[in-house]
Amino acid sequence: xxxxxxxxxxxxxxxxxxxxxxxxxxxxxxxxxxxxxxxxxxxxxxxxxxxxxxxxxxxxxxxxxxxxxxxxxxxxxxxxxxxxxxxxxxxxxxxxxxxxxxxxxxxxxxxxxxxxxxxxxxxxxxxxxxxxxxxxxxxxxxxxxxxxxxxxxxxxxxxxxxxxxxxxxxxxxxxxxxxxxxxxxxxxxxxxxxxxxxxxxxxxxxxxxxxxxxxxxxxxxxxxxxxxxxxxxxxxxxxxxxxxxxxxxxxxxxxxxxxxx
Amino acid sequence: xxxxxxxxxxxxxxxxxxxxxxxxxxxxxxxxxxxxxxxxxxxxxxxxxxxxxxxxxxxxxxxxxxxxxxxxxxxxxxxxxxxxxxxxxxxxxxxxxxxxxxxxxxxxxxxxxxxxxxxxxxxxxxxxxxxxxxxxxxxxxxxxxxxxxxxxxxxxxxxxxxxxxxxxxxxxxxxxxxxxxxxxxxxxxxxxxxxxxxxxxxxxxxxxxxxxxxxxxxxxxxxxxxxxxxxxxxxxxxxxxxxxxxxxxxxxxxxxxxxxxxxxx
Numbered sequence: 281x282x283x284x285x286x287x288x289x290x291x292x293x294x295x296x297x298x299x300x301x302x303x304x305x306x307x308x309x310x311x312x313x314x315x316x317x318x319x320x321x322x323x324x325x326x327x328x329x330x331x332x333x334x335x336x337x338x339x340x341x342x343x344x345x346x347x348x349x350x351x352x353x354x355x356x357x358x359x360x361x362x363x364x365x366x367x368x369x370x371x372x373x374x375x376x377x378x379x380x381x382x383x384x385x386x387x388x389x390x391x392x393x394x395x396x397x398x399x400x401x402x403x404x405x406x407x408x409x410x411x412x413x414x415x416x417x418x419x420x421x422x423x424x425x426x427x428x429x430x431x432x433x434x435x436x437x438x439x440x441x442x443x444x445x446x447x448x449x450x451x452x453x454x455x456x457x458x459x460x461x462x463x464x465x466x467x468x469x470x471x472x473x474x475x476x477x478x479x480x481x482x483x484x485x486x487x488x489x490x491x492x493x494x495x496x497x498x499x500x501x502x503x504x505x506x507x508x509x510x511x512x513x514x515x516x517x518x519x520x521x522x523x524x525x526x527x528x529x530x531x532x533x534x535x536x537x538x539x540x541x
Numbered sequence: 542x543x544x545x546x547x548x549x550x551x552x553x554x555x556x557x558x559x560x561x562x563x564x565x566x567x568x569x570x571x572x573x574x575x576x577x578x579x580x581x582x583x584x585x586x587x588x589x590x591x592x593x594x595x596x597x598x599x600x601x602x603x604x605x606x607x608x609x610x611x612x613x614x615x616x617x618x619x620x621x622x623x624x625x626x627x628x629x630x631x632x633x634x635x636x637x638x639x640x641x642x643x644x645x646x647x648x649x650x651x652x653x654x655x656x657x658x659x660x661x662x663x664x665x666x667x668x669x670x671x672x673x674x675x676x677x678x679x680x681x682x683x684x685x686x687x688x689x690x691x692x693x694x695x696x697x698x699x700x701x702x703x704x705x706x707x708x709x710x711x712x713x714x715x716x717x718x719x720x721x722x723x724x725x726x727x728x729x730x731x732x733x734x735x736x737x738x739x740x741x742x743x744x745x746x747x748x749x750x751x752x753x754x755x756x757x758x759x760x761x762x763x764x765x766x767x768x769x770x771x772x773x774x775x776x777x778x779x780x781x782x783x784x785x786x787x788x789x790x791x792x793x794x795x796x797x798x799x800x801x802x803x804x805x806x
Contacts, residue, residue: 328639331805346642349553357639363632365570372569380562380640381554420636 281305282327282428282459286336289322289483296322298483299336304461306427309454311474311491312463315509319483320463321359324432328357340428352381356421358431361413363420366406370397370416373405374423383424391419394449410437418446428459435469447473471501481509559641559650567624567654576620577662580703584613584666585673592674598682603695606674606685607759610699611751613666617659617703618727621710624655625797626720638806648715648798655711656704663703671696691761691779698758698783705786706731706750712793715801747775748785757782 282304289297297319304310314320325331327338329345338345340355348354364373374388392398395415400408405416414437421429429450435443450473454460464470470477470491477494479487486508487494491501498504567573587609595605628634641647671692675684687693710727717723731750739746746752757777777785 325635325805328635329642330635330638348642350549351554351642352640353549355639359635359639360632363636365566365627365631365633367570367572368566369569372565376562376565376569377636377640379565380558380637382550382558 281341282461283339284323284327284336285338287323287326287333287338288335289319289326289331290334296483297326297333300480300483300485301336302478302485302488304428304459305476306459307454307457308475309450309460309462309473310476310478311470312461312478312480313467313470313505314463314465314480316465318480318509320480321432322483323480324357324359324430324461324463327430328355328359330359350381350424352377352383352424352426354424354426355428355430356424356426357429358414358417358421358434360432361410361417361437362408363417364405364413367404369402370405370408370419371401373416374419377420377423381424387423387425391422394422395419411439411442414438415442418449427457429453429461431460431462433463433465435464435466443469467502467505471495479505479508554641556646556650556653559646560653562637562640563647563650563654567658572623573620576616577658580613580616580620581662581666581669583616584609585670587612588670588674589677592677593679595678595682601760601762602675602678602682602685603671603689603692604755604760606671606678607667607695607699608674609670610667610702610759611755614703614706614751614754615728615732617663617707618710618731619724620659621655621707621712622714622723622727623720624651625711625714626718626723629718630720634806644802645798648711648794648801652708652711652794655707659707660701660704663707664697664700666703667696667700670699685761689761694779695759695761698779699754701783702754702758702786705783705790706754708790709750709786709793712790712795712797715797716793744775747777750786750789753777753782753785758786 284303285301287297287300288295300319300323312320312323322331326333327345340348345351345355364370368376370392371388374391375385377383378385378388389398392401395418397412397415397419400412405413408416414434418431418434421431431450434446434450438446447469450460450462454475462470462473474491476490477487478485479489479494494504495501498507588606591608592602592606595602628637637647638644641650671685671687678684685692687696709731710723713727713730714720714723717726735746735749735751738749739752747756757779760779
């Protein structure tokens with residue numbers, strides 16, 4: 281059980297996360313939805329104790345992240361692709377992380393197998409494609425076999441087979457009774473992957489609901505999401521530009537026979 | 542959930558876990574080994590060259606054959622900087638801190654591992670440099686021996702300076718976080734500014750790290766200052782010099798550790 285309470289983060293005059301509260305429960309995949317720049321990554325960094333909130337708190341099984349006894353065995357996280365030294369091999373990267381939390385070194389081989397990187401584990405990870413880098417990040421998250429997984433945009437850079445693989449992986453991890461929290465700006469992906477949704481816009485909670493409930497009153501989950509986030513959207517330039525065009529000039533006259541009129 | 546939670550062993554992560562992580566990180570980079578090889582080879586090479594070109598047997602021969610120490614330190618310092626800053630440039634720092642949330646422990650572990658490696662490498666470089674440089678002295682110039690007054694101390698302290706400059710670099714890296722800027726501060730502060738300040742004021746110059754290494758740690762006797770003996774009075778003794786270097790490294794590490802604990806990663 282993870283409790284996020286009144287979490288607030290300010291960068292200068294910008295309120296990146298605004299009194300955000302939600303719970304995450306074991307056995308479910310919870311999607312974390314929001315437009316780019318809506319505060320998803322900031323929230324996840326605060327959940328991992330990497331950024332200090334200006335107000336509010338996060339409890340993981342009742343504890344602050346800072347006080348966890350074996351952090352990697354309690355919370356596995358993927359925050360960004362390529363969060364590793366480019367000169368180090370995938371195997372050494374994972375071995376270093378395993379050592380930090382007293383995780384048996386054979387677990388490194390296990391997670392490399394799970395993500396399909398065994399054959400390239402000895403190569404410098406800096407040469408990895410984005411998809412391989414994501415797989416290494418997922419391997420690091422799984423290293424401690426944690427009951428909680430926090431993944432920021434895990435499908436980024438994965439090919440269709442990879443996306444299918446991670447969808448099945450996350451669903452099976454949740455089915456084992458884990459807390460799985462996945463951020464994405466890909467609504468269609470969340471519709472297939474998540475049981476519940478936490479939707480934010482400009483750092484504020486817009487919805488904390490199930491996928492079924494959210495898509496109920498709208499033609500699609502995407503339509504429901506767009507309707508919900510419209511009020512808080514930062515970038516509405518295309519719509520505004522469209523509004524300002526004079527009726528007579530729109531649509532512009534296009535000559536079908538090659539010569540412009 | 543209970544089945545998953547039950548797999549967690551008793552106790553909690555400790556310093557030795559953090560140190561083991563840092564040791565794997567340091568040794569698993571090819572650049573670490575290249576840097577150390579070049580550090581040792583450069584220090585010895587310069588020591589031998591200075592030894593071969595020594596014409597006057599009344600000079601401080603120990604200081605001459607340890608002439609490669611001051612240039613060699615640069616790489617130990619850079620290694621120290623990169624040990625910290627490469628974590629920021631790659632994003633690895635967030636993986637590190639999510640594994641060891643008690644941040645000062647990360648700095649302590651890095652300092653312990655880097656300190657041990659640079660001390661071992663530094664002592665090797667200093668001793669090999671001493672023997673190789675002494676062997677390269679021309680016929681007629683008596684080779685210095687470790688049993689002569691102050692010689693063993695000069696060699697051991699010179700080796701230790703690699704460790705202390707490495708730790709200073711680590712501290713600067715933790716404070717500045719950006720590789721290029723931190724290396725510029727290290728080189729600018731330790732080498733360029735030190736030379737400049739030393740020219741302006743011998744009194745202040747005596748406290749500059751490379752002046753300490755060159756004039757206090759790696760000598761068996763006070764330097765002759767080309768006639769103006771007043772200036773020589775300001776040079777630190779070997780022990781005072783070693784203490785100053787320890788203080789610089791400790792101050793940089795303490796500030797770096799404090800900033801790491803306060804800043805967002």
